[in-house]
Amino acid sequence: MTPLIQLTNLTKTLKGQGEPRSILSGVDLTLHAGESVAILGRSGSGKSTLLSLIGLFDRPDGGQYLLGGSDITRVPERRAARLRSDEFGFVFQRFFLLKHLSAAQNVAMALVNGQGWLPRRKRKATVMAALERVGIAHLAKHKPPRLSGGEQQRVAIARALVREPKVLLADEPTGALDTETGALVIDALHSATDRGCGLILVTHDHAHANRMQRVVRLADGVLVTERQGVFP
Amino acid sequence: MGLSGRFRSALIIGGQGVRARKLRTFLSMISLFLGVLAVVTVQAGAEIANRALLADIELTRGKDGTIQVGLPQHEQTVPIAVDTLRGQSDAVAAVSTQAVIGEPGVTPINEGGVPFEYAGQSVGRGQYYCDGRGACYSVESTEAPAPPGKAIELQIVGLTGDIRPFRPFYAEAGRWLDFSGEPSLSPGLVLNREAAKGFGQYRVPAEMRITGASVNSTPRILGVVHDGQSRPVAYVRADELDNWLPAANGNSGASSHLYLSPSATRLEQTLNGRLAAAGVPMEQSYRDVVNSKERIGGQLALMRLIFLGMAALVLLIGVAGILNVGLATVGERIEEFALRRAVGTPRLLLAGIVLAETLIIGLLTAAAAVGVGVAGLEAAELLFGSREPMLQGVQFPWQAGVAGVIAGLVAGVLGGLLPAIRAARIPIATVMRA
Ligand SMILES: Nc1ncnc2c1ncn2[C@@H]1O[C@H](COP(=O)(O)OP(=O)(O)O)[C@@H](O)[C@H]1O
Ligand SMILES: [Mg+2]
Numbered sequence: 182m183t184p185l186i187q188l189t190n191l192t193k194t195l196k197g198q199g200e201p202r203s204i205l206s207g208v209d210l211t212l213h214a215g216e217s218v219a220i221l222g223r224s225g226s227g228k229s230t231l232l233s234l235i236g237l238f239d240r241p242d243g244g245q246y247l248l249g250g251s252d253i254t255r256v257p258e259r260r261a262a263r264l265r266s267d268e269f270g271f272v273f274q275r276f277f278l279l280k281h282l283s284a285a286q287n288v289a290m291a292l293v294n295g296q297g298w299l300p301r302r303k304r305k306a307t308v309m310a311a312l313e314r315v316g317i318a319h320l321a322k323h324k325p326p327r328l329s330g331g332e333q334q335r336v337a338i339a340r341a342l343v344r345e346p347k348v349l350l351a352d353e354p355t356g357a358l359d360t361e362t363g364a365l366v367i368d369a370l371h372s373a374t375d376r377g378c379g380l381i382l383v384t385h386d387h388a389h390a391n392r393m394q395r396v397v398r399l400a401d402g403v404l405v406t407e408r409q410g411v412f413p
Numbered sequence: 414m415g416l417s418g419r420f421r422s423a424l425i426i427g428g429q430g431v432r433a434r435k436l437r438t439f440l441s442m443i444s445l446f447l448g449v450l451a452v453v454t455v456q457a458g459a460e461i462a463n464r465a466l467l468a469d470i471e472l473t474r475g476k477d478g479t480i481q482v483g484l485p486q487h488e489q490t491v492p493i494a495v496d497t498l499r500g501q502s503d504a505v506a507a508v509s510t511q512a513v514i515g516e517p518g519v520t521p522i523n524e525g526g527v528p529f530e531y532a533g534q535s536v537g538r539g540q541y542y543c544d545g546r547g548a549c550y551s552v553e554s555t556e557a558p559a560p561p562g563k564a565i566e567l568q569i570v571g572l573t574g575d576i577r578p579f580r581p582f583y584a585e586a587g588r589w590l591d592f593s594g595e596p597s598l599s600p601g602l603v604l605n606r607e608a609a610k611g612f613g614q615y616r617v618p619a620e621m622r623i624t625g626a627s628v629n630s631t632p633r634i635l636g637v638v639h640d641g642q643s644r645p646v647a648y649v650r651a652d653e654l655d656n657w658l659p660a661a662n663g664n665s666g667a668s669s670h671l672y673l674s675p676s677a678t679r680l681e682q683t684l685n686g687r688l689a690a691a692g693v694p695m696e697q698s699y700r701d702v703v704n705s706k707e708r709i710g711g712q713l714a715l716m717r718l719i720f721l722g723m724a725a726l727v728l729l730i731g732v733a734g735i736l737n738v739g740l741a742t743v744g745e746r747i748e749e750f751a752l753r754r755a756v757g758t759p760r761l762l763l764a765g766i767v768l769a770e771t772l773i774i775g776l777l778t779a780a781a782a783v784g785v786g787v788a789g790l791e792a793a794e795l796l797f798g799s800r801e802p803m804l805q806g807v808q809f810p811w812q813a814g815v816a817g818v819i820a821g822l823v824a825g826v827l828g829g830l831l832p833a834i835r836a837a838r839i840p841i842a843t844v845m846r847a
Contacts, residue, residue, distance in 0.1 A: 277845070279433070290756055
């Protein structure tokens with residue numbers, strides 16, 4: 182079976198104001214459909230950098246990135262935008278909702294992105310179904326400032342799921358939430374894997390990490406397996 | 414479907430952007446509106462001033478291409494010129510002389526034929542004399558001045574034909590001279606605006622004395638024209654004036670001026686021949702072709718350049734305003750752009766949306782400014798048109814409209830696109846890492 186994602190010896194050096202600094206020095210990672218992986222690691226170890234490479238926000242300096250078997254290591258920006266739209270869903274620690282749009286409009290943002298088109302009625306139904314899945318359909322008309330942190334994060338998850346992505350990338354999604362709300366958010370994310378979606382969760386919380394099938398740790402620019410999953 | 418999906422997405426994203434930044438959009442529109450209105454106003458003003466300047470020159474000097482000839486003063490000049498040009502349509506002789514209308518034996522209110530606003534200012538000995546080309550000289554008088562009285566001094570211009578093909582006077586009241594038929598025994602006068610003002614202000618008896626004339630006459634006033642002159646002038650048929658001028662007894666005060674169309678060369682040669690044969694010193698004549706458009710062209714171009722420079726400056730202030738408001742919200746924009754790109758919106762589409770947004774705002778604003786300019790001009794014409802002939806029948810210059818629209822577009826692009834480009838260039842990862 183072809184893995185969903187296969188990273189081989191991926192490297193990334195960040196060139197800031199000072200010396201160029203190697204963040205990732207040879208990352209290997211395989212993710213299958215429906216599989217969930219937790220990434221642990223100290224703050225500043227490069228977890229967000231790795232997610233931004235997987236999510237095609239950025240490109241690696243070296244190594245190979247196969248998505249569904251095809252090489253996208255040096256994919257051009259136009260195709261990357263298309264892949265971000267069709268293959269990936271993102272959830273961030275800061276929820277990144279547009280505060281002038283309602284919850285439903287924030288979810289619809291992923292559908293109104295110049296990649297394909299759903300007629301208004303169909304779009305509305307799709308958005309409502311996504312909000313339903315994370316249990317906040319009744320808040321569809323509310324704007325983010327009127328929602329609690331947990332509710333806002335669930336709007337963000339609905340936005341990530343509304344296009345039925347193949348991979349869900351979550352970067353410390355519970356970092357700004359209390360334990361109880363965090364658990365609800367992890368539930369919502371985890372339920373996506375039931376439908377064949379791969380999930381990569383960056384977290385500091387071992388309880389959340391332990392709910393994933395596999396746990397890896399990012400240290401010194403490489404991924405080290407902490408707990409092997411049930412997958413072959 | 415792909416294109417229409419993109420287009421529909423663009424409409425929704427753009428609409429959400431405008432609604433989210435109503436105040437910003439409104440402020441941008443105001444600063445741009447003022448800038449474009451300045452461009453429109455300045456352009457319209459320059460156009461109107463240009464036309465007024467040209468019209469003024471046409472009124473006083475003649476239309477472009479008109480040949481002007483000043484004939485030397487000689488006892489035979491006037492009779493020969495009048496005789497040669499009688500009944501000709503492509504040439505007109507204008508014989509100017511000074512006249513006083515009103516009480517006999519008094520010093521006129523506007524001694525020297527000066528404009529009435531200067532009436533009574535020529536104190537003492539001095540007396541003004543104005544020749545046919547509009548130049549006035551002060552002449553020392555040795556006689557004791559006559560007592561002041563109810564009389565007006567003006568320039569009488571005898572015409573051998575209709576002068577209006579050369580100098581397009583505006584009719585203001587009554588009618589113009591009728592050159593057909595026999596001359597009337599009492600001269601029919603058409604006054605210019607200043608002369609009409611004099612008659613309106615001062616109640617003067619209708620008796621006319623002409624320098625050097627033997628008999629006084631009672632003129633009839635036929636109408637009023639605007640001839641662009643600031644001093645009082647009355648126009649009359651040369652042959653009617655002739656009845657009161659002792660032609661044989663050369664009147665030294667009369668100066669003769671010809672207006673010829675470019676095709677009247679044969680006529681000009683004939684006249685020159687006859688005058689020279691009669692002993693008129695033709696080497697003292699001068700000849701000039703009216704060429705105002707070209708002559709003042711450079712002057713006008715410079716004026717317009719200065720005006721445009723001013724307008725550009727005002728517009729620049731408007732653009733700076735937009736840029737200021739635009740850059741102030743760039744942080745907000747950066748986050749929205751990164752987020753929209755993260756969910757797969759192509760960078761080019763976002764840039765296109767912002768471009769379209771600013772172009773539409775620029776166009777709407779320019780349209781509003783041009784509309785206000787047109788309405789303002791109409792209002793000005795309605796309110797002040799009766800007093801200011803420059804505003805009468807004035808059309809909104811299309812150049813001003815075009816300048817306004819271009820200015821709006823340029824300002825919109827500069828003011829809106831630059832912040833958007835800045836926002837779009839920042840990598841998604843940088844924004845989302847935080
Ligand atoms: N724009 C940048 N330029 C240079 N270095 C950066 C930039 N962003 C982050 N870094 C550095 O890269 C390293 C990895 O950052 P990040 O991937 O955010 O780590 P994590 O998510 O594991 O905390 C950190 O040391 C950080 O300081
Ligand atoms: Mg991080």
